[in-house]
């Protein structure tokens with residue numbers, strides 16, 4: 176126990192997940208628990224032990240304990256999809272996805288040509304994620320390299336575990352938002368976007384807690400050459416992530432099908448360019464057919480389900496029953512600014528609503544622990560970060576939130592009547608927001 180001098184312990188209720196259990200039954204709740212954290216061999220603070228206070232107190236008697244009576248320590252939330260340059264367009268009224276992009280999103284994204292604007296936006300975005308309890312995020316930047324650099328720098332400073340990448344977009348968007356050719360350069364804008372992506376991979380991927388994602392915005396805004404180049408990069412750097420959008424709404428699907436008629440489906444377009452593999456995260460995945468779902472599962476790609484965005488834009492409803500039948504991985508994303516909230520509680524509640532919808536697909540009631548899993552351990556698994564984040568199992572990075580289940584009068588009243596773990600978690604999901612998150616603890620190094 177010579178290292179106990181560098182350890183810290185936290186006593187409160189504990190919520191975490193069994194790694195190999197069904198998501199419906201994976202949650203473990205300790206009424207009086209102890210979480211012990213300390214440095215691993217690389218000096219990064221990780222979970223050393225988790226369990227009941229009674230069982231662990233003697234073993235860690237030398238370790239200073241912070242006691243939070245009546246509070247719940249839970250894994251930091253893992254968010255699989257958002258757009259940091261859209262923070263300012265959250266809550267903008269529009270007639271569906273394509274008009275929303277044209278009237279709000281593209282004009283705002285143009286401002287990210289200015290590094291100072293990027294740094295301010297990135298700093299706010301990351302602080303807002305942390306304030307809401309999100310400690311790992313996969314997010315879009317814009318097609319300007321300075322937007323990516325600014326976000327990595329701010330995430331590094333605030334120690335958020337962050338994955339992002341240069342938005343690849345060489346056609347079908349306003350000219351000043353497309354990837355740009357360098358003055359006097361011998362390569363065109365498409366080639367430049369791929370060179371910039373590779374330079375950013377080499378600069379940032381694996382530095383501290385940062386990761387790179389090859390990021391075609393979506394198939395319609397990339398040429399064949401750009402998608403082919405992105406696929407080649409993905410093959411060359413297999414532990415780099417890929418992120419894009421697929422099958423969000425019908426107009427978008429029709430457009431993608433018209434532009435890539437040789438592919439079997441919109442999703443298959445990505446497969447045809449080498450962009451469907453493990454660590455490839457596709458936002459939405461609403462309008463997939465059985466063959467598409469098999470392709471998701473066989474390739475190891477995962478869906479980022481974005482329910483507040485899908486409800487806000489009227490896009491449609493992710494089919495949980497069909498996803499589970501096909502066996503592909505998924506987790507939740509806030510999809511700010513199409514999404515309406517940074518709060519994981521709002522996203523989990525919207526996921527429940529989407530699951531219930533039974534007109535366009537099978538309606539079901541996702542259990543509260545399954546909803547919570549989708550935003551923590553399940554999302555980590557979908558990102559290929561199981562055992563790294565999203566849980567409090569020994570070895571996981573010490574990212575956790577301290578929740579106050581009595582943060583509002585109504586929540587306190589409802590919580591007092593909860594007779595089971597699922598009732599407690601559902602009260603938090605339905606009534607909770609940033610007021611519940613008292614502390615957000617990030618692993619230090």
Ligand SMILES: [Zn+2]
Nearest residue numbers: 258420458510
């Ligand atoms: Zn999105």
